[in-house]
Amino acid sequence: MWGYEKRLQYPVNIKNPDARAAKVIISQYGGPDGELGASLRYLSQRFAMPYKEVSGLLTDIGTEELAHLEIIGAIVYQLTKGLDIPEIMDSGFDTYFVDHTLGVYPQAASGVPFCAGAIASKGDPIADLSEDMAAEQKARVTYDNILKLVDDPDIIDPIRFLRQREIVHFQRFGEALGIVRDNLSSKNYYYVNPSFTNGCR
Amino acid sequence: MMNGQSRQNEKSALFSEITEISFAMDELRLYLDTHPQSAEALALFTEYQDKRHALVAEYTEKYGAIYSYKINTENGWSWAAAPMPWETEAN
Numbered sequence: 001m002w003g004y005e006k007r008l009q010y011p012v013n014i015k016n017p018d019a020r021a022a023k024v025i026i027s028q029y030g031g032p033d034g035e036l037g038a039s040l041r042y043l044s045q046r047f048a049m050p051y052k053e054v055s056g057l058l059t060d061i062g063t064e065e066l067a068h069l070e071i072i073g074a075i076v077y078q079l080t081k082g083l084d085i086p087e088i089m090d091s092g093f094d095t096y097f098v099d100h101t102l103g104v105y106p107q108a109a110s111g112v113p114f115c116a117g118a119i120a121s122k123g124d125p126i127a128d129l130s131e132d133m134a135a136e137q138k139a140r141v142t143y144d145n146i147l148k149l150v151d152d153p154d155i156i157d158p159i160r161f162l163r164q165r166e167i168v169h170f171q172r173f174g175e176a177l178g179i180v181r182d183n184l185s186s187k188n189y190y191y192v193n194p195s196f197t198n199g200c201r
Numbered sequence: 202m203m204n205g206q207s208r209q210n211e212k213s214a215l216f217s218e219i220t221e222i223s224f225a226m227d228e229l230r231l232y233l234d235t236h237p238q239s240a241e242a243l244a245l246f247t248e249y250q251d252k253r254h255a256l257v258a259e260y261t262e263k264y265g266a267i268y269s270y271k272i273n274t275e276n277g278w279s280w281a282a283a284p285m286p287w288e289t290e291a292n
Contacts, residue, residue: 004269006283007220009227011292057234064227074287168231175235 002063009067010161014078014154019093021150022079023109026096028146028162029072030106030114033138035162039065041119041135048123048195051183054176061169068162073104075158124193129177136170215260219267222253 028034042062049055080093080102088097095111106114120131143163150156184194229246236242257267265283266272273279284291 005223006267006269006286006291007216007223008286008292009220009224011217011220012287013289013292015289053234053237057231060230060234064231070286077287078289168228172231172235179235 002066008071008074009064010071010158012071012074012078012158014075014152016152016154017081017083017087018079018150018152018155019083019088019091021152021155022076023091023093023096024149025072025079025146025155025159026076026104026107027109028139028142029069029076029104031108031110031112031142032115032118033135033142034106034108034114035065035069035072035139036106036114037116037119038062038135038139039069040116041121042132044119044121045128045132048121049125049128050195051125051179053179054125054129057172057176061172064165064169068165071158071162075155076104077102079155123195125180125195126177126191126193129173129180132173133170133177136166136173140166140170212260212264215256215263219253219256219260222249222256225249226253 030036039062042058042065046055046058046062049058083091083093083102088094096105099105108114119135120128122128122131140163143159143166146159147156147163150159180194184191188194226246226249229242229249232242233239233246257271260267261271261273265279267283269280286292
C-alpha cells in the first residue's frame with residue numbers, strides 16, 4: 001500500500017517551454033532505462049528476495065523511482081505546456097503530438113512504447129541485484145546524454161538531481177549484493193539461487 | 202496582519218523546508234537499509250522524523266493537505282484545494 005504526498009521529491013520550475021527537450025527527456029519516463037522500468041523492476045523483484053533488509057531496500061528504492069517518474073512527467077508537462085502548432089511542427093514534436101497531443105505517455109525518445117522486456121525479475125538475488133546495478137548505470141548514462149542535449153538551467157537542475165540518485169542507488173545495490181553474499185551458506189560457493197532450493201542437487 | 206505576498210513567501214519557505222527534510226530522510230532511509238548499525242545515521246533520521254512531523258502538521262493546518270492520510274475535513278473535502286505537484290505554482 002502507498003500513500004500519496006502532493007509534492008515532488010525535487011522541485012521542477014521550467015519557465016520556457018521546449019518541445020525538442022521534452023522529446024528526448026520522455027525517454028526517462030518510458031524508455032528502456034527510464035524511471036517506470038526502474039520502479040517496476042525493483043518493486044517486482046522484492047517478492048522473491050529472501051533477505052528482509054534487501055527486500056526493504058528494493059521497496060524503498062522502487063518507491064523513490066515512482067517519485068522520479070513523477071518528476072520526469074512534470075518536466076515533460078512543463079516543457080510542452082502552452083505550445084502552439086508552429087512550435088510543435090518546428091521542434092519535431094509533431095510525431096509525438098499526432099498520437100498523444102500533450103498527454104504524457106510512457107515511451108522511449110524513439111517513439112517505442114514502454115516495454116517490460118527492458119526490465120528483469122529473475123527470482124535469483126545475485127542475478128537481480130547485478131541487473132539493478134547495471135540498470136542504475138544505464139540510467140545514469142541516459143541522464144549524462146540528456147545533459148549534453150539541453151542548456152536551460154531550469155531543466156539541468158532536476159536532471160542533475162536524478163542523475164545523482166542513480167549513483168547513490170548503484171552504491172546501495174552494491175552493498176545489498178554484499179549482504180546477499182554474507183547470507184549464503186558457506187557450502188554454497190557456486191552461488192546457487194538461495195531463493196529456490198527445492199530439488200537442488 | 203499578513204499581506205498576500207508575505208503569506209505566499211511563508212508558505213513557499215515552509216514547503217521548501219518539507220521538501221529538504223524529506224529528501225534528507227529519503228537518503229538516510231536507504232543508507233540505514235544497508236547500514237542498520239550506524240548510530241549517526243539513526244540519530245539523524247530520528248531528529249529529522251520529529252522535525253518533519255511538526256512541519257507537515259503546520260503546513261496542513263495553515264495551507265491544506267500534502268499527505269493522502271492527513272486531510273483537513275472541518276470545512277468539507279479539501280484534498281483538491283492545493284495545486285497538483287507538477288504545476289509550476291506548486292514548486
